Amino acid sequence: MTTYPELKLYIDGDWRSATDDLPVVDPATEEVIGRVPVADQATLDDALEAAASGFETWRRTSPRDRAGLIGSAAALMRSRQDEIANSITLEHGKPFTEAQAEVVRGAEFFEWDAGEAMRTYGRVIPSGPGVKHVVNHQPIGPVAAFSPWNFPMSQPARKVAGALAAGCSIILKASEETPAGAVHIAEAFHDVGLPPGVLNLVFGIPADISQHLISSDVIRMVAFTGSTAVGRHLTGLASDHMTPVLMELGGHAPVIVCEDTDVAAAAESSAVRAMRNAGQVCTSPTRFFVHQDVFDQFLDGITSRTAATVVGDGMETGVEMGPLANDRRLADVIELVADACDAGGELTTGGRRIGTTGYFHEPTVLAHVPDRARIMQEEPFGPVAIVNPVDSLDTAIERANSLPFGLAAYGFTNRADYVDRMVNRVEAGNLSINTLEASLPETPFGGMKSSGYGREGGTEGLHHYMVVKSVSHSISIV
Ligand code: NAD
Numbered sequence: 001m002t003t004y005p006e007l008k009l010y011i012d013g014d015w016r017s018a019t020d021d022l023p024v025v026d027p028a029t030e031e032v033i034g035r036v037p038v039a040d041q042a043t044l045d046d047a048l049e050a051a052a053s054g055f056e057t058w059r060r061t062s063p064r065d066r067a068g069l070i071g072s073a074a075a076l077m078r079s080r081q082d083e084i085a086n087s088i089t090l091e092h093g094k095p096f097t098e099a100q101a102e103v104v105r106g107a108e109f110f111e112w113d114a115g116e117a118m119r120t121y122g123r124v125i126p127s128g129p130g131v132k133h134v135v136n137h138q139p140i141g142p143v144a145a146f147s148p149w150n151f152p153m154s155q156p157a158r159k160v161a162g163a164l165a166a167g168c169s170i171i172l173k174a175s176e177e178t179p180a181g182a183v184h185i186a187e188a189f190h191d192v193g194l195p196p197g198v199l200n201l202v203f204g205i206p207a208d209i210s211q212h213l214i215s216s217d218v219i220r221m222v223a224f225t226g227s228t229a230v231g232r233h234l235t236g237l238a239s240d241h242m243t244p245v246l247m248e249l250g251g252h253a254p255v256i257v258c259e260d261t262d263v264a265a266a267a268e269s270s271a272v273r274a275m276r277n278a279g280q281v282c283t284s285p286t287r288f289f290v291h292q293d294v295f296d297q298f299l300d301g302i303t304s305r306t307a308a309t310v311v312g313d314g315m316e317t318g319v320e321m322g323p324l325a326n327d328r329r330l331a332d333v334i335e336l337v338a339d340a341c342d343a344g345g346e347l348t349t350g351g352r353r354i355g356t357t358g359y360f361h362e363p364t365v366l367a368h369v370p371d372r373a374r375i376m377q378e379e380p381f382g383p384v385a386i387v388n389p390v391d392s393l394d395t396a397i398e399r400a401n402s403l404p405f406g407l408a409a410y411g412f413t414n415r416a417d418y419v420d421r422m423v424n425r426v427e428a429g430n431l432s433i434n435t436l437e438a439s440l441p442e443t444p445f446g447g448m449k450s451s452g453y454g455r456e457g458g459t460e461g462l463h464h465y466m467v468v469k470s471v472s473h474s475i476s477i478v
Pocket of ligand 1: 328
């Protein structure tokens with residue numbers, strides 16, 4: 001199966017084309033595989049109107065009915081797994097099996113939040129006779145959401161799941177570079193009969209769309225996943241209107257490898273995880289701080305497993321890593337690796353573009369990279385692991401915390417006192433010990449510092465899509 005779907009806007013329950021469009025490129029071949037419509041301002045106004053009226057319908061829909069519809073749409077996505085995965089691999093480049101897993105993860109986000117829709121409990125505050133104080137959680141209102149290109153289906157799923165489960169309507173601007181995942185989501189909701197206006201999907205010029213939507217009085221909340229720079233810009237726009245934001249931004253995840261760990265297993269797992277999605281994951285393990293006693297063994301292990309990564313077109317069987325998703329990423333990774341080498345870093349494997357067609361880059365390991373290299377401060381967002389020795393856990397924690405980011409962090413150790421020190425001192429929204437899995441639908445995910453604020457998933461995931469209303473009721477007038 002290699003067909004790519006026709007891409008449309010979805011406004012007020014209807015599919016729409018547009019006068020202007022943009023090309024969608026297969027990063028493995030650089031061929032144009034589709035065209036994504038560009039929403040003009042009149043279309044955005046229609047989406048705003050639809051979201052306003054969709055909200056009135058959806059907020060009155062019981063949580064049980066909302067959960068039922070969301071669950072049915074998720075089931076449809078699961079049944080369309082291969083069709084959706086096919087689109088994802090074509091537009092993004094990731095291996096087909098990873099794309100299949102992404103569809104399942106996206107469906108799980110919907111299923112988890114659908115369950116949570118029925119558990120947005122309030123509370124009764126004790127008071128004197130004849131008086132009742134009740135805390136209610138109510139949907140905040142129409143949401144403007146912006147999802148990135150690295151997970152074409154599961155990233156939009158996070159936003160749509162949270163908003164719809166909480167009882168909000170949403171206008172989603174998904175990535176123009178990888179638009180099909182979001183189109184498949186809208187299709188599933190359309191097919192299960194979501195009321196018009198509850199979910200609206202637009203594409204276009206990102207800066208124009210965010211400016212237009214966030215400035216509207218209709219929009220009551222802004223959700224964004226992407227770079228810290230764009231997150232800061234959108235937070236500024238939202239603050240002009242006192243609109244709350246949920247920001248999932250960049251990371252540069254530290255991995256602390258202690259001397260007591262199973263070094264071979266840690267190195268193997270690190271190599272596989274660092275190259276997943278060609279490293280284009282905000283929680284990718286990137287900065288390895290390895291105790292000097294086990295440094296050589298760890299570096300050998302991660303280098304040999306990384307060098308063995310099978311790279312190729314994601315549609316081919318057995319491929320473990322596809323191309324980078326766009327030409328900007330390829331250029332950035334090449335530049336960052338060259339700069340690291342100029343600064344004195346040592347390449348132990350990889351470091352170059354593969355071929356001349358497609359945005360393929362070798363799986364790469366850099367060692368002994370000095371802090372003055374750009375890659376020690378900037379998230380590579382590509383297939384690069386940076387491995388440096390440290391003399392103690394305290395030094396590792398200090399170096400882990402030295403950047404303005406605080407999204408995911410990892411540790412490999414079996415010592416309870418080491419774990420305790422990491423839990424208390426590592427600055428990250430998500431800390432994982434002896435596993436490189438940073439988040440699941442049931443665990444709250446989000447950052448500290450410049451990695452953003454707010455949480456998606458877990459019980460916390462719906463909080464940002466809801467407002468607290470405290471109601472005091474006295475039986476007689478006082
Ligand atoms: P970018 O900063 O240009 O864009 C990041 C995302 O924001 C894209 O999806 C883009 O469409 C969107 N965007 C850009 N300007 C916008 C605007 N004014 N309004 C609304 N949306 C806007 O960077 P890029 O080249 O696409 O990606 C590179 C960097 O972005 C990476 O290095 C990484 O740090 C970050 N990124 C992070 C995630 C994540 O999951 N946190 C995902 C994708 C990209």
